[in-house]
Amino acid sequence: MKNYEEEYWASRSKNYNGTNWVKNDSFMDAFLSLLPTDIYFKNVLEIGIGTGAVAKELIKRVDKITGIDISEEMMSGIQNPQINTKVADAHSLPFGTTSHDLIYMRNVLHYLESPIKVISEINRCLENNGYFLFSQVIPFSDKISKEYDWLINRNIHYPTSREIVDLFRNFSIIEQSEFILKSQSVNNWLNNTCSDKDIKNEIVLRHKKTSPDYKKMVNYYEEDGDILIDIKHLLLLAKKI
Numbered sequence: 001m002k003n004y005e006e007e008y009w010a011s012r013s014k015n016y017n018g019t020n021w022v023k024n025d026s027f028m029d030a031f032l033s034l035l036p037t038d039i040y041f042k043n044v045l046e047i048g049i050g051t052g053a054v055a056k057e058l059i060k061r062v063d064k065i066t067g068i069d070i071s072e073e074m075m076s077g078i079q080n081p082q083i084n085t086k087v088a089d090a091h092s093l094p095f096g097t098t099s100h101d102l103i104y105m106r107n108v109l110h111y112l113e114s115p116i117k118v119i120s121e122i123n124r125c126l127e128n129n130g131y132f133l134f135s136q137v138i139p140f141s142d143k144i145s146k147e148y149d150w151l152i153n154r155n156i157h158y159p160t161s162r163e164i165v166d167l168f169r170n171f172s173i174i175e176q177s178e179f180i181l182k183s184q185s186v187n188n189w190l191n192n193t194c195s196d197k198d199i200k201n202e203i204v205l206r207h208k209k210t211s212p213d214y215k216k217m218v219n220y221y222e223e224d225g226d227i228l229i230d231i232k233h234l235l236l237l238a239k240k241i
């Protein structure tokens with residue numbers, strides 16, 4: 001039987017690729033361009049591979065990728081023979097110590113029960129000097145963290161950049177940057193991630209009720225029955241020390 005998280009991702013899997021950010025080329029380029037170009041990675045692992053949007057791009061640069069995810073349905077459309085998928089929980093990675101030279105993870109952290117445990121599992125599975133490439137949506141400023149969690153209305157905490165950097169204490173951070181997805185449609189996000197009409201309406205209402213500070217930071221504006229906002233991501237390249 002599926003647990004709550006597995007059910008949740010199974011229900012989101014069909015529409016997942018319809019959310020604008022998932023396949024956004026500039027975002028993908030900004031993320032993958034952090035990787036060093038003078039290293040050929042042999043044992044590559046993606047945590048929370050989802051529908052394989054990142055792996056489908058990265059596989060152009062490496063021979064094979066293994067991806068794990070708690071949701072079989074999310075991974076069901078990945079057909080590339082060079083991308084191996086496995087149902088597994090990031091809190092307990094089914095791989096040996098120092099088994100990988102590159103591990104990466106995009107927009108998974110806010111769904112994890114214990115981010116500390118997952119980062120320590122990633123550290124364990126990385127070889128010494130192995131790389132960890134990471135990306136995570138973050139509130140525009142640490143100051144509006146509470147408002148951001150309320151606004152998204154999913155009973156989850158979106159980690160701040162400070163909380164994230166703190167998780168990387170057993171790594172050396174090689175590069176850190178921010179990437180802003182401009183004018184993202186709230187309707188597009190809700191139509192592809194939420195099937196409950198009442199919850200959708202509540203989230204739209206909450207966006208309208210946000211503080212002037214928030215609205216200014218995210219360049220909030222309403223157009224043709226939609227709300228457009230900027231979304232910020234933290235990008236990190238770190239090395240196991």
Ligand SMILES: C[S@@+](CC[C@H](N)C(=O)[O-])C[C@H]1O[C@@H](n2cnc3c(N)ncnc32)[C@H](O)[C@@H]1O
Nearest residue numbers: 009048049050069070071074089090106108111
């Ligand atoms: C927002 S999606 C990101 C998918 C992909 N990384 C991307 O950038 O398109 C989050 C993914 O994390 C997976 N996930 C959530 N909790 C997980 C866990 N504990 N272990 C492994 N995967 C998990 C979900 O099933 C989902 O596919």
